[in-house]
Amino acid sequence: MRHGFREPWIVVFWFLAPALAGLALFRLVPILIALVGGFTGTKLTGETIWVGLRNYERLLDDPSFWNSVRVTLLFNLVVNPLQILLALGLALLVFRPTPLVPFFRAAYMAPMTVSLSLTSILWAILLEPTMGPVNGLLRAMGLPPQPFWRGEDQALATLVGVASWKGVGYWMVFLLAGLLLVPKELHEAAMIDGAGAWQRFCYVTLPLMRRPLGFVLVADTAANFLLFAPVYLVTQGGPNGATALLMFEAYQAAFTYLDHGRALAVSTVILLVIGLLAFFELRLLRERGA
Amino acid sequence: MIPHACIRFGLAVMRYSALVFVATVLLLPIYWLVLASFRPAADIFATAGTVSVATFLPERLTFEHWREAWSGELPRAVANSLFVALTTVALGVTVNSLAGFAFAVFEFPGKRLLFVLVLATFMMPFESIVIPLYVLVRGLGLTDTYAALILPEVASGLVIFLFRQFFAAVPKELYEAARVDGASWLQIWWRLTLPLSGPTIATASLMLFVHQWDAFFWPLVAAPGPERIVVQVAIARNVTLEVANWGGLFASASTAILLALVPFLLLQRFYLHTIASAAER
Numbered sequence: 001m002r003h004g005f006r007e008p009w010i011v012v013f014w015f016l017a018p019a020l021a022g023l024a025l026f027r028l029v030p031i032l033i034a035l036v037g038g039f040t041g042t043k044l045t046g047e048t049i050w051v052g053l054r055n056y057e058r059l060l061d062d063p064s065f066w067n068s069v070r071v072t073l074l075f076n077l078v079v080n081p082l083q084i085l086l087a088l089g090l091a092l093l094v095f096r097p098t099p100l101v102p103f104f105r106a107a108y109m110a111p112m113t114v115s116l117s118l119t120s121i122l123w124a125i126l127l128e129p130t131m132g133p134v135n136g137l138l139r140a141m142g143l144p145p146q147p148f149w150r151g152e153d154q155a156l157a158t159l160v161g162v163a164s165w166k167g168v169g170y171w172m173v174f175l176l177a178g179l180l181l182v183p184k185e186l187h188e189a190a191m192i193d194g195a196g197a198w199q200r201f202c203y204v205t206l207p208l209m210r211r212p213l214g215f216v217l218v219a220d221t222a223a224n225f226l227l228f229a230p231v232y233l234v235t236q237g238g239p240n241g242a243t244a245l246l247m248f249e250a251y252q253a254a255f256t257y258l259d260h261g262r263a264l265a266v267s268t269v270i271l272l273v274i275g276l277l278a279f280f281e282l283r284l285l286r287e288r289g290a
Numbered sequence: 291m292i293p294h295a296c297i298r299f300g301l302a303v304m305r306y307s308a309l310v311f312v313a314t315v316l317l318l319p320i321y322w323l324v325l326a327s328f329r330p331a332a333d334i335f336a337t338a339g340t341v342s343v344a345t346f347l348p349e350r351l352t353f354e355h356w357r358e359a360w361s362g363e364l365p366r367a368v369a370n371s372l373f374v375a376l377t378t379v380a381l382g383v384t385v386n387s388l389a390g391f392a393f394a395v396f397e398f399p400g401k402r403l404l405f406v407l408v409l410a411t412f413m414m415p416f417e418s419i420v421i422p423l424y425v426l427v428r429g430l431g432l433t434d435t436y437a438a439l440i441l442p443e444v445a446s447g448l449v450i451f452l453f454r455q456f457f458a459a460v461p462k463e464l465y466e467a468a469r470v471d472g473a474s475w476l477q478i479w480w481r482l483t484l485p486l487s488g489p490t491i492a493t494a495s496l497m498l499f500v501h502q503w504d505a506f507f508w509p510l511v512a513a514p515g516p517e518r519i520v521v522q523v524a525i526a527r528n529v530t531l532e533v534a535n536w537g538g539l540f541a542s543a544s545t546a547i548l549l550a551l552v553p554f555l556l557l558q559r560f561y562l563h564t565i566a567s568a569a570e571r
Contacts, residue, residue: 004394004395004396004397005395005396005397005465005469006396006397006398007396007398007475009398011396011475012392012396012398015388015389015391015392015396015475015479016388016389016392016393016404018384018385018388018389018445019385019386019388019389019408019445019450020389020404020408020445021445022385022441022442022444022445023407023408023411023445023447025426026423026426026441026442026445027411027414027419029426030419030422030423030425030426031419031422033422033423033425033426034419034421034422037422037425090312093305093308093309093312094309098302100306100309101309104309104312104313105562106558107313107316107317108312108313108316109554109558110316110317110320111316111320112500112554113500113547113550113551113554114320114547114550115503115504115506115522115546115550116504116506117504117506117522117525117526118522118525118543118546118547121525121526121529121539121543122319122320122323122543123319124529125536126319126322131335131338132338133322133338133341133345136338136340136341136345137341139340139341140340140341140342165315165316165319169316173561173562173565174565176562177562177565177566178566180562180566181566218413219412219413222412222413222414222415223415225415225418226415226417226418228417228506228507229506229507232507233526233529247417247418247420250421251421254421254424255511260421260425263421264421264422264425266421267418267419267421267422270418271414271418271419274413274414274415274418278410278413278414281413
C-alpha cells in the first residue's frame with residue numbers, strides 16, 4: 001500500500017464511519033449474539049436462561065446434526081472444485097474473441113439473472129420425475145427416467161448440478177478477467193521457445209492465474225457453503241437427510257422447533273467452520289505467493 | 291499428412307460445438323420457463339413429459355397467466371423489491387465509496403488491520419449470520435420493516451474493496467492539486483473522483499441490486515408479513531400452496547427474471563472491465 005495523505009483523524013473518521021458502523025452492527029454484533037446465545041435456552045414460560053454447554057452437548061449427541069455436518073462437507077468438497085474447473089474451462093472457451101464469442105460470453109452469464117430460489121423452483125419442475133421435461137428428454141432418447149431430487153443417492157448430486165448451472169457463468173467472469181490480464185508477450189516468448197499449448201497453459205497461464213483463482217475459491221466457498229433456498233424449497237433436507245445442509249438444520253431449530261439456543265449453537269458451529277476455512281484458504285494463497 | 295489448415299478448422303468446429311452445447315444447457319431451461327408462461331395451462335406439462343417439437347415451439351399462446359399474476363400480490367412484491375434494491379444501491383454506493391476513498395487516499399493508524407477485517411466480512415457468507423441477525427433485528431423491533439430489509443445489506447466488504455482499488459489508481463498529484471485549490475476532501479470525493487469512477491459505480495450497483503433482487507432467505511425470516519413481501523418470497527409462496535397454479539408461477543417467475551435482465555444488460559459491459567482492473571492491482 002502506497003503512502004497516503006495524513007489528515008486529522010476526524011476527517012478519516014467521517015469517511016469510514018457509515019460503512020464500518022454498518023459492518024460492525026450487522027456482521028460483528030450477530031457473531032457475538034451467536035457466540036453468547038449458544039449458551040442460552042428458552043424456558044416454556046418464554047424467559048431466556050443460561051444453560052452453559054447444554055446446547056452443544058445435545059448437538060454432539062444428535063445423529064441428525066452429524067449427518068448435516070457430513071452432508072455439508074461432502075457437498076462442498078465436490079461442488080467447489082467442480083465449479084472452479086468448469087468456470088475455468090468456460091473462461092478458456094470464450095477467451096479468444098472470434099466471431100459470436102461476445103454473444104456466448106453474455107449467454108453464459110444469463111443464469112445470473114435467475115435468483116437461487118427461482119433456480120431451485122425451475123429445476124424442481126424440470127427434474128420432476130413423471131411430468132418434468134428432462135425425464136421426457138431421457139425417454140425420447142431411450143434412456144430410463146431418473147428420480148433426481150427424489151432419489152436418496154441422487155439428491156445431493158442433483159443439488160451440485162443445479163448450483164453449478166447457476167454458478168459457473170458468474171465465476172467464469174472473474175477467471176476470464178484474469179485471463180485477459182496475462183500478457184500476450186509471455187505466450188509469444190514461450191511459443192518461440194517451442195512450448196506447446198498445454199505447456200503454455202501449465203507454465204505461463206496457470207501461475208499468473210493464482211490471484212483470480214484464489215479469489216474465486218474463497219468467494220465460491222462462501223456462496224456454496226450454506227446453500228439454503230434449494231433445500232428449503234425443494235427437498236426439505238430429504239430424502240432421508242441426503243440434502244440436510246447445516247443451514248437448513250439451523251433454520252429448522254429456529255423457526256420450526258423455536259429452539260433459539262440450539263439455532264444459535266448451530267450458527268456458532270457454522271461460523272467456526274467458516275473461520276477455519278477462511279484461515280486455511282488464506283494460508284494456501286499466501287504459500288503460493290499470491 | 292493432414293494440412294495445418296485442416297487441423298485448425300477441426301479445432302474451430304470442436305470449439306464452436308462446445309460453445310453451442312454449453313449455451314444450450316444454460317439458456318434452454320430459461321427459454322422453456324418463459325415460454326411456459328405464455329402457454330395454455332393444459333399445454334404446459336402435456337408437452338413436457340413426452341418431448342417433441344411442440345415442447346420448444348408452442349402451437350397456442352395466451353396472456354392469461356400474465357394477466358392473472360399481475361392482478362394478484364405480484365405488483366406489490368415487485369414494488370417492494372424495487373424500492374429495497376434501489377435504496378440499497380443508492381446508500382451502498384455512497385457509503386462504500388466513502389470508505390473505499392478513505393482506504394485508498396488517507397494514511398492512518400490501524401489501516402491495514404481495518405482493511406483486512408473489511409475483506410474478511412466478504413469471506414463470511416451472509417447466510418451464516420441470518421439467525422443471530424434475526425435475533426438482533428427482532429430485538430430492535432424492526433421485523434417487517436423496510437429498514438430490516440435494506441440496512442443489513444448496505445455496507446459491503448467487496449464493494450469497499452472495488453472502490454479502494456479504483457481510487458488508489460488515481461494519480462496522487464490530482465488530489466494534491468485539488469487540495470492546493472482549496473477543495474475539501476468531501477468535495478474531492480464528490481466532484482473529482484466519483485465522476486471518474488463510472489464503471490466501478492456500475493459494477494457496484496449491479497452487485498448490490500442483484501443481491502437485493504435475488505434475496506430470499508433474509509426477507510423470508512425478517513419480513514414474513516404480506517405488507518413487506520418481496521418478489522422471491524412471493525413467488526416461492528405460490529409453489530408451497532397445495533394446488534399449485536403453474537401458469538401463474540411461470541408468469542411471475544418470468545417477471546422476476548426479465549426485470550433482473552434489464553440492469554444486467556445495461557451494466558454487464560462494465561462488469562468484466564471493472565473486475566479485471568480491480569484484480570490488476
